[in-house]
Amino acid sequence: MTYAYTLKVNGRHAPIQADPMRRLLDVLREDLGLTGAKEGCGEGECGACAVLLDGEPVCSCLVPVTQAEGRAITTVEGLAEDKDLDPLQEAFVTEGGVQCGACTPGILVTARAFLDNTRDHGRPLRRDPDRDHIREALAGNLCRCTGYEPILRSIIATPARPPEECERAAVVLPPVQPLPLADAITRLVNGATPIAGCTDLMVQGIDPGAPIVDLLTIPELSGIECGDDVIDIGAATTFTEFREHPAAGALLALDDAAAMVGGWQIQTRATIGGNIATASPAGDSLPALLALDAELVLHGPDGPRTIPYAEMHTGYRQTALRPGELIVRIRVPHPPPGTFHCFRKVGTRAAQAISKVVVAMVARPEGRRLTHVRIAAGSVADRPIRLRATEALLEGQGPGGAHPEAAGAAARAEVSPIDDVRSTREYRSWVLGRVVSWMVRSFWMSRTFRSG
Ligand SMILES: Cc1cc2nc3c(=O)[nH]c(=O)nc-3n(C[C@H](O)[C@H](O)[C@H](O)COP(=O)(O)OP(=O)(O)OC[C@H]3O[C@@H](n4cnc5c(N)ncnc54)[C@H](O)[C@@H]3O)c2cc1C
Ligand code: FES
Ligand code: FES
Structure with a gap:
């Protein structure tokens, strides 16, 4: 039509x-x-x-x-x-x-x-x-x-x-015709497909006649609010909008991930909610959100509910979303000053690459100790995962107590990547170990730690 x-x-x-x-x-x-x-x-x-x-x-x-x-x-x-x-x-x-x-x-x-x-x-x-x-x-x-x-x-x-x-228009434009969230949910229940930046959907292909719900027109899914305790990000926020918002300065692991999502033309369209919903184990923002202890506000036919981000990915490209449900907001605890953030993506080239291994680490120095350690990785399992055994090894340790190489070995031991066309399992787990060692070493050498 x-x-x-x-x-x-x-x-x-x-x-x-x-x-x-x-x-x-x-x-x-x-x-x-x-x-x-x-x-x-x-x-x-x-x-x-x-x-x-x-x-x-x-x-x-x-x-x-x-x-x-x-x-x-x-x-x-x-x-x-x-x-x-x-x-x-x-x-x-x-x-x-x-x-x-x-x-x-x-x-x-x-x-x-x-x-x-x-x-x-x-x-x-x-x-x-x-x-x-x-x-x-x-x-x-x-x-x-x-x-x-x-x-x-x-x-x-x-x-x-x-x-x-320069004739630049404002970054965040008012939605052309705002769509009430309740109307969107009704349409989804009746079989419409949610579309956001379409960077995944247009590649996968969508039936030309299929009913759609344009998530970019729903006010509840847009905008970023920076509170003292929580940074609240609309699911339809693009990676460019996020990178250009002051919130990015507080969530450096997510900022670095956003900078790695495709090229500029992708970042201006791709939304964080779309990255989560696509649920690729290689999605770049996913380990960062895990390491930042994010939670998701979902909204569906039964109303809103909030889940820890760690419960979102339930299997290969599967999520906890129920029929007719949308990701509405992504809430991230505001990291205290001095928090250490690190993000690393390893792909076949520097830009426009699907990650072979992607890792995010967030931690805090307390005195001479490493605390609140969160390490999450993508492309090493059927979904993005927290490396909980590695975190436990590092938690509360001082510089003499947790050797970076031991952390790398622990990370390797707790994943079982599979071979695919892009990499072998041995390569992925070796790279994961190297990246985790490098991150721990970076923490000990960081100004965050030395001034903490
Ligand atoms: C050239 C290219 C390079 C890319 N590079 C990268 C990369 O480096 N790293 C990376 O992680 N990704 C990459 N991607 C993948 C893609 O850009 C991201 O996954 C992006 O974040 C998807 O967001 P979107 O808004 O475009 O989603 P869409 O394509 O609009 O939607 C994707 C899926 O999510 C659903 N959806 C979207 N928003 C919501 C919501 N709020 N609630 C519920 N369901 C929703 C849609 O129904 C659809 O099923 C790349 C894609 C292309 C084409
Ligand atoms: S000038 Fe760029 S591809 Fe030919
Ligand atoms: S034709 Fe559109 S990016 Fe190649």
């Missing part, structure tokens, strides 16, 4: 008729004739289809058109004014940043968003134009012929625009 939508593309209104789950990429290319965004992988991996939604880069192959209505869409065609190239495009020409052009439209819009990002939320800007920041911003854009050096040079050579020209 199709609906009428009015999209705002490159400052102009574009009325279209489409199925709600039709890909924004197809609407742009086939219905609106804007062929700048390209289809490469169709799975969010290459960035060739990147466009901006309210100034943030997204993979248009993963955005259903229903979630693009009411947002400002910028494609590469919208960068140049009439025949005047954007200074970024000029720099790509003069510095040799463009050759075949398959990747160039996606890189240009992502780089434009990077250069225009003036938000700081009281924290240091992450995307000022140095090489590391540019590399991080472009981690989701692949180029296979020019090479990255001329691309980096082109971006560095682009003059900054004054903030008023």
Whole structure:
């Protein structure tokens, strides 16, 4: 069934008729004739289809058109004014940043968003134009012929625009048409599929005619509240929203995990609730939430209930969610000052990789002792797990009492990973041991401990 939508593309209104789950990429290319965004992988991996939604880069192959209505869409065609190239495009020409052009439209819009990002939320800007920041911003854009050096040079050579020209929209937009939570639950009970950032759902595929409930339009699932005791995160919070919120400074293990979820185009769309509900044993935020002693507020036909996060994952890609139930909020105890956080993901490459092993550790120094030790790991079992025997070995120990290598051996002893196409069980358990040893060593060497 199709609906009428009015999209705002490159400052102009574009009325279209489409199925709600039709890909924004197809609407742009086939219905609106804007062929700048390209289809490469169709799975969010290459960035060739990147466009901006309210100034943030997204993979248009993963955005259903229903979630693009009411947002400002910028494609590469919208960068140049009439025949005047954007200074970024000029720099790509003069510095040799463009050759075949398959990747160039996606890189240009992502780089434009990077250069225009003036938000700081009281924290240091992450995307000022140095090489590391540019590399991080472009981690989701692949180029296979020019090479990255001329691309980096082109971006560095682009003059900054004054903030008023950046035309950035606010980060958290009011939902287009707020959907009451109770109505959403009724629709779910009647068989609708919940959709959030769609970074998993669009890859798995969803029946075009299937009824959906857009979780991004439910007010109860959005926003982050930072209390003295608890940090309360809406399940529809994207990883980018979280990273740019002051709460990220208090939950460093989760902040580091958020930074590792795909590239920038994935982080602007992927929600924390979606990461939990997908329940992949390799999900990056899951060990961090376990180590942070999070709890989940769920809401279903029988009303709300709260469960410890440790009870959420019940098997391979299985959760404690009951039919018609949603993850509404993620509540994390506010860690006291001096808490040690550590997160490490090991994959085949630095960005856009599925973890082979992912570990989070949270602990506190008390005098010369290690206390409140929480270590959680992913990709080493059918679900993310706490390493409770390793925690027990370390709890209350001083620097002479718990050797990092012993902690690593304990971690190895309490998991039974399985072989799969990505790694052998021996590799996973060896890496887990190395990472846990490194984390414990990092704790003893950290300022947290030495000043604790
Ligand atoms: C290119 C690419 C790279 C990726 N890299 C990583 C990575 O590095 N690390 C990682 O962990 N993941 C990665 N992912 C997976 C994905 O981005 C995350 O799992 C993401 O957090 C899913 O969130 P979403 O909002 O997009 O969920 P959606 O795709 O919208 O939904 C996923 C599932 O969760 C359900 N759901 C969503 N929200 C809720 C809720 N609040 N309550 C109940 N059910 C809900 C949906 O019905 C659906 O079944 C990657 C994906 C892609 C395409
Ligand atoms: S086509 Fe590759 S990310 Fe969309
Ligand atoms: S210029 Fe050819 S893939 Fe990037």
